[in-house]
Amino acid sequence: MSFIIMKNIHKIYKKNGQRELHVLKGINLTIEKGKTIAIIGSSGAGKSTLLHILGTIDQPTEGELFYNQQNVFSYDNKKLASFRNKNIGFVFQFHHLLPEFSALENIMMPILINRKSLPEAKEKALQLLDDVGLSSRENHKPGELSGGEQQRVAIARALSNNPELLLADEPTGNLDSNTSNKIFQVLNTINKEYSVTMIVVTHNHVLGESTDFCLKMVDGRLE
Numbered sequence: 001m002s003f004i005i006m007k008n009i010h011k012i013y014k015k016n017g018q019r020e021l022h023v024l025k026g027i028n029l030t031i032e033k034g035k036t037i038a039i040i041g042s043s044g045a046g047k048s049t050l051l052h053i054l055g056t057i058d059q060p061t062e063g064e065l066f067y068n069q070q071n072v073f074s075y076d077n078k079k080l081a082s083f084r085n086k087n088i089g090f091v092f093q094f095h096h097l098l099p100e101f102s103a104l105e106n107i108m109m110p111i112l113i114n115r116k117s118l119p120e121a122k123e124k125a126l127q128l129l130d131d132v133g134l135s136s137r138e139n140h141k142p143g144e145l146s147g148g149e150q151q152r153v154a155i156a157r158a159l160s161n162n163p164e165l166l167l168a169d170e171p172t173g174n175l176d177s178n179t180s181n182k183i184f185q186v187l188n189t190i191n192k193e194y195s196v197t198m199i200v201v202t203h204n205h206v207l208g209e210s211t212d213f214c215l216k217m218v219d220g221r222l223e
């Protein structure tokens, strides 16, 4: 039984009075549990659009998405939000950490939203900070962290509710190669330690080659 199946996914953006934009043109994809997948492709190819649909934060114009044989876009909004919160962690192209809160608090937030107790959230967040090598930065706010450190906090936050799937959109986008390598090591360790399935959009070929599969997006299709 496959973990994720995408069937004939299309995404068409349509703005009033403008020509429609056919971004995804029939994506078919099967992903087994615990695998790591890199998605590469030029700017505007539709990588983020695909990731957002996989993360159920955007709807396809056509096609179906199955998680463990469940057709998730047939869920109502409430059920879909709860499914997403329990199963999927998202690292965005731009990290979206909350600037007023410390690294520790940023990681605790989704756990508290998931109605866990304060001590439980703190214990988990401290463990995750340690996993990403940032134990000594728990009280720093995002503005007091380097770009690579902010990204590692974003990864820890995405893992806070023990998701089965981690989606990361160019997690090393603006970082130098040394820092990028550190982040790849963190992702690899997390994949092994927690058997989290990972789908990572990247421009970095080193990461592309270290994953189980590397898929290329060209003109709205996967090669």
Ligand SMILES: Nc1ncnc2c1ncn2[C@@H]1O[C@H](COP(=O)(O)OP(=O)(O)OP(=O)(O)O)[C@@H](O)[C@H]1O
Pocket (backbone or CB within 6 Å): 013, 014, 021, 023, 041, 042, 043, 044, 045, 046, 047, 048, 049, 050, 093
């Ligand atoms: N909400 C939207 N409405 C209309 N067009 C959109 C919308 N979001 C994205 N697009 C268009 O869809 C195309 C694909 O965008 P997407 O963000 O998926 O690209 P990408 O492959 O992630 O690019 P990058 O590498 O630059 O992040 C782009 O041409 C973009 O302009």
Ligand SMILES: [Mg+2]
Pocket (backbone or CB within 6 Å): 047, 048, 049, 093, 169
């Ligand atoms: Mg993108």
